[in-house]
Structure formats: C-alpha cells, structure tokens
Amino acid sequence: MRHFGVPFREHGLLLDTPEFEREIGRWSPGRTVPALHDEDGVVAWDSLAICEYVNDHYLDGRGWPRDPRARAHARSAAGEMHSGFVALRKQLPMNLRRRPDAYRWNADADRNIARIQALWRELREAHGAGGPFLCGEFGIVDAMFAPVMVRFDGYGVETDDNARAWCDALRALPAFVEWRDAALAETVRLPATDDIR
Known part of the structure; x- marks a missing residue:
C-alpha cells in the first residue's frame, strides 16, 4: 500500500503479550495479523486477502501483472x-x-x-x-x-x-x-x- 501511495494508518499490537490477547479480537475475527479495516466497513484478516482487496479497490489491478x-x-x-x-x-x-x-x-x-x-x-x-x-x-x-x-x-x-x-x-x-x-x-x-x- 505504501509503495502504491494508498494512505492508511497503522495500529500496532505486540505479539505474544497480554495486550495482544485482549485487543486482537476487536481488530481481527480470526485473531491473526495483519488485519485491514477499510472505511466502508470491510474487514480482511489474511495477508493475501488484504492484498487482493487493495488490488481490486485501490490499484485498478496493478498489484498483479497484466499478462x-x-x-x-x-x-x-x-x-x-x-x-x-x-x-x-x-x-x-x-x-x-x-x-x-x-x-x-x-x-x-x-x-x-x-x-x-x-x-x-x-x-x-x-x-x-x-x-x-x-x-x-x-x-x-x-x-x-x-x-x-x-x-x-x-x-x-x-x-x-x-x-x-x-x-x-x-x-x-x-x-x-x-x-x-x-x-x-x-x-x-x-x-x-x-x-x-
């Protein structure tokens, strides 16, 4: 996202900590990272799913080769x-x-x-x-x-x-x-x- 100039804000959670265990559920239904919350209410909590969503909605397909x-x-x-x-x-x-x-x-x-x-x-x-x-x-x-x-x-x-x-x-x-x-x-x-x- 940074490479393609798609603006975003990060919220960091330190892995393997009590804070992570308390907080991760509100960010990620699968309790995994990374997770993406888009302004239209979409939540994606898998790295490849995040890439595909960003590619479809922000990059006009430029994330993958055209061929x-x-x-x-x-x-x-x-x-x-x-x-x-x-x-x-x-x-x-x-x-x-x-x-x-x-x-x-x-x-x-x-x-x-x-x-x-x-x-x-x-x-x-x-x-x-x-x-x-x-x-x-x-x-x-x-x-x-x-x-x-x-x-x-x-x-x-x-x-x-x-x-x-x-x-x-x-x-x-x-x-x-x-x-x-x-x-x-x-x-x-x-x-x-x-x-x-």
Whole structure:
C-alpha cells in the first residue's frame, strides 16, 4: 500500500503479550495479523486477502501483472509463499535487526530455501524483462516474499545471482527502506526471535 501511495494508518499490537490477547479480537475475527479495516466497513484478516482487496479497490489491478500467464504464475508463487515454507518460518523467524552468526538450520529449511530461489528464477526468467522485480515491476508477489529476503539477510543464507539482484532491488525500494527503518527504531525486544543462536 505504501509503495502504491494508498494512505492508511497503522495500529500496532505486540505479539505474544497480554495486550495482544485482549485487543486482537476487536481488530481481527480470526485473531491473526495483519488485519485491514477499510472505511466502508470491510474487514480482511489474511495477508493475501488484504492484498487482493487493495488490488481490486485501490490499484485498478496493478498489484498483479497484466499478462494472464504472468498473473497466474505470480499468484501461484504468492500462494505457495502464503501457505508453505513452514521449516523456513519456524527455523528462521523474521527479525530485521538480526545479523548472521553461527546459527544454522536443518535440511528441511534448506529445501525451502532452494525452492524459493527456484521460484524467483522461474518468475524472473519468464516474466521479469520489464524491471528488476519478480515479474518486472514491483507487485504483490514481491511484497509476499519481502519477509523471506529479510530472513535471508539476517541468517546469512547463500543466494544465487538472480536472488541477490532481486533482493538488492527490494532493499532499494523506498517503501521497504521506510518499513525497515521503522522496525529498526522500535525498542521492544522479543526473546523468541532476538535470542536465536
């Protein structure tokens, strides 16, 4: 939304706290984050549903590639990200402050890492000629994989040239820089993710 200039206000809740447990129900029927409340009364509490709603109502479809083949490929990759890569999520939790150290993950996470990089290569080779992102121009599929780039950076995951180029483009995106800087300015620490060694 920030990249496309769609205005919004954020309401933050710290995960795994009594405040979260008290407050989340009024924001999200599924008690999950993120959740979007639109001014017309629509509530969406799933990241992919939020992306689709914003794409339909604010972006005139610009969140996905215009070409039907590219759009199907991008949606499939975003869906795979949305519902998969459990080992990566569990073993390499997202933490923008993290820097690589001696911590290592197991073969299940390695398989997730290999599959993600293969997906990125497939998207770039098939649809990336129009720019530096997965389908050329920045879109929903890039946003869905942004947390993976943060994980790769924070844990020192080795990447191929294609993945490095995409990550570099994402890191330079003004909306990502703003997101990263806001996260780094936060003072709260979460031992479950901050103390992984």
